Amino acid sequence: MQKSIDEIRKDFPILNQKVYGKPLVYLDNGATSQKPLLVINAEKEIYETINSNIHRGVHFLSGEMTNAYENARTTIQKFINAKFSEEIIFTKGATDSINLVAFSFGEQFVNEGDEIIVTEMEHHANIVPWQMLCQRKKAILKVLPISDEGELIISKLDNLITSKTRLLAATHTSNVLGTINPVKEIIEKAHKQNVPVLIDGSQAILHSKIDVIDLNADFYVFSGHKMYAPTGIGILYGKKELLEKIPPYQGGGDMVDNVSFEKTTYAELPFKFEAGTSNFVGAVALAKASEYIESIGFEFIKKQETELLNYATEKMQTVKGLKIYGTSKKKCSIISFLVENIHAYDMGLMLDKMGIAVRTGSHCAQPLMKRFGIEGTIRASFSFYNTKDEIDSLIQGIERIRKMFND
Amino acid sequence: MQKSIDEIRKDFPILNQKVYGKPLVYLDNGATSQKPLLVINAEKEIYETINSNIHRGVHFLSGEMTNAYENARTTIQKFINAKFSEEIIFTKGATDSINLVAFSFGEQFVNEGDEIIVTEMEHHANIVPWQMLCQRKKAILKVLPISDEGELIISKLDNLITSKTRLLAATHTSNVLGTINPVKEIIEKAHKQNVPVLIDGSQAILHSKIDVIDLNADFYVFSGHKMYAPTGIGILYGKKELLEKIPPYQGGGDMVDNVSFEKTTYAELPFKFEAGTSNFVGAVALAKASEYIESIGFEFIKKQETELLNYATEKMQTVKGLKIYGTSKKKCSIISFLVENIHAYDMGLMLDKMGIAVRTGSHCAQPLMKRFGIEGTIRASFSFYNTKDEIDSLIQGIERIRKMFND
Amino acid sequence: MTINEIQNEIIEEFSIFDDWMDKYEYIIEFAKGLPAIDVNKKTPQNLINGCQSKVWLDAELIDGKLSFTADSDAIITKGVVALLVRIFNEQPATEILNTDLYFIAKIGLSQNLSPTRANGLLSMIKRIKSYALAFNSLEK
């Protein structure tokens, strides 16, 4: 049976607290999500029962921990519908995953004069690694622009892609605008010209079912901490045939087959890309988080979050001088906005004192800010555990501050 | 007051269990250590109270979490006596730290024909990243050999270092032989010829007080999970003036100052090297682990572990056909051994069934195995929470297996 | 008034508020009273890095004492820098260098302005002290 919101909120102990004597209203989910007890306790339980280093051990605990870790891989494989479990690489997070691809794919396939395409709405994590690669290889970074509504101008893609294009990196969902990009269509277009595509799923993975086979993504990355799992763990999905073609990223234990000072050979997938002791406890907790998400159900999540998004958008439009950035028809539950004459930072600081946690600033997307000619926005991002009451608090807070400034 | 071993063991719930109906004897501490409740509960508590993304947030939880994270940095700074807190970089683990240096130092300072020196007793984590660097830059990897006792032949260092040597990477303590290397002397020798030194402290950090200023190490790396902290977190210490000179490793959020498609500038230390959402919960737990260690006290740890090492060494010497690999006078509580006519793997599997967890195989040190002309060893590694009774169980187990094979 | 006398004054002024919004109203009042910085002084050199808001801070030496002007695009930041200007304006450089800014904790700002990584408040204080240091060594 479907849990009620009240029941769901009980799964997240952190939500039931006061800050500055006011009930906490946590609307900074885009930065990081809170964790259900199921996940928190999974880590604790591992450390109290089976914690042990994995893979090479011959003893009982090591076996149990290895099984738990490899089962976590299979769970994530199913969660995103990957074809093979070895297409799931455990990393530190989305940033780590993108850097891995930028390095390893870059070493193999990017040379002087080649081109990489990113979009104007990317998070720095999906810009800077490509810039660094381009600098190292003397390649060129090209940018797919966006419209005033905050949508990718897909029609420009055909001209942007040339015979020199080696990879296209695009976000599935904007962490600032909330825009859900038509990544399936983008991938199809890129593939027509033989360009592989990396999708940054950091803000998508928690809102709806991801099916990497259906999307036909070549690489798909996300962080655990944004999908109700702990910090320090993330995923790189890559198509097997591509992962096999590119060299390893980091060197160390577990990623080698044979090591000698003369010649070292590397292990098979997925181990080739998992150098050193993996965050195996984090990996198991990540799998638990995905199970928690599925127990709530994406249908329910989508319904709840859409309701919150629509409700908040409607209410915000009644606030004088409030402008929403990102007005695509396809949005996840993220709203960026500014109120006339009020600096985002002032708004954020004051909302905080009312117990309302939002994020302010450039949201690691400075080029996007530049596109809109602003320094930053206030961002409220909702999870299925948020309520309409909380949105009412937010709106009241905004109104109060607006009056303080504009009267 | 000093805790008794019984009291200490109560801090580690995992130790008090049976496997195959036998009391668990956990002697695989070199692979990963168990975690005290203080550390386990610290993570749980964070997720239930202040979890929130750090640094850029303007709200209460973000502030609390940022403070906890930055205080963790200061705690680790003091733990290893670094001069500046920004010399402490949080990484995924020792392997991640070494790869960071191999890349960033390599980009800045290593060119075709240059030389990197490692030792014959290194873990793969301190070999493969350098091999990969050498391959990329057409540089040359040179190796400092060891004696039959398992000690570095320091006298060969002077000849090994040339005007082409760019860096020396050596382990503080061997994860196989237990040898504690005279790293201070090595660093001094290297510095005389202007060669910076990276020390792999993975197996040293948990056994005695590390003072990076006294050692005068240029880089010092270790993993949290081997020092009673969770998986997925580690440290790179680097001298400020060196860290400032080398370019960033990964690109993404938090490590930038200003991002535009035309030109990106990077943040100051330590952030320059911490791209993406850091494992901030792991970092706080790591600091807690260091506090736990200090509450037990290195004096007590050293005394206890030396006693266990000496006791086990003595007892093992009474076992017919048992050979210990690594007979240096300066050893930490790690013993590698083989028993005549018995494959390490057989021994490990059988000890396991008696509840005794040891590690078998090459211990991610294949070149070292080659040096001794063996395929692998059995390794028993003791923590201060182990007891003489447990060593008795180990010896009895070895004897029983020896008889099974040799009668 | 000495630096500490001004600090104590500020602490007392803030002591009447138990609500944060009232404190902010008060800080905003300060912001409005801040002597405007010369437009020509809003240079990149005078811009303080590491805040989510922009802060410009300039100093001149007048009769052996430092005179500060400042501005910010965010009103709370401007109010905070106004507090600092009120405290440090016309104080001898050596005094500025040796000051312990206990008022920050007392009025609750340390907790409330520290969240941003490159702490805006800290950067402002650093900048003020570096001016003091520079003028101090000039004087010798």
Add this chain to the structure above:
Amino acid sequence: MTINEIQNEIIEEFSIFDDWMDKYEYIIEFAKGLPAIDVNKKTPQNLINGCQSKVWLDAELIDGKLSFTADSDAIITKGVVALLVRIFNEQPATEILNTDLYFIAKIGLSQNLSPTRANGLLSMIKRIKSYALAFNSLEK
């Protein structure tokens, strides 16, 4: 005997042990009874990767049936491969390909040999099946 008959036989033999060390003694017995592999067949090609111990496995087709020989430097591994040889020796290739090796779980080996990442037991079974597959397609 069919493959499953042999599996059942093994399960029954092991059922009398409730102590692991006794099981190992028994496995070691098997190891000693394993038909020795020809020294010339201990080639890198016949070496199975991913075990902590070395395993060589060779197969020949005799009268339309597969005949296996094997060896290992570790005695327990050798005993395990001996169990597999006992089961699969002289069985038709199609049977080998379609076998579900339930005896592994029943005698407790799945749990006890799986810890190593590149599971030795799994690799051995894979190798045996790939021989069967190869011979099967040869026959057609």
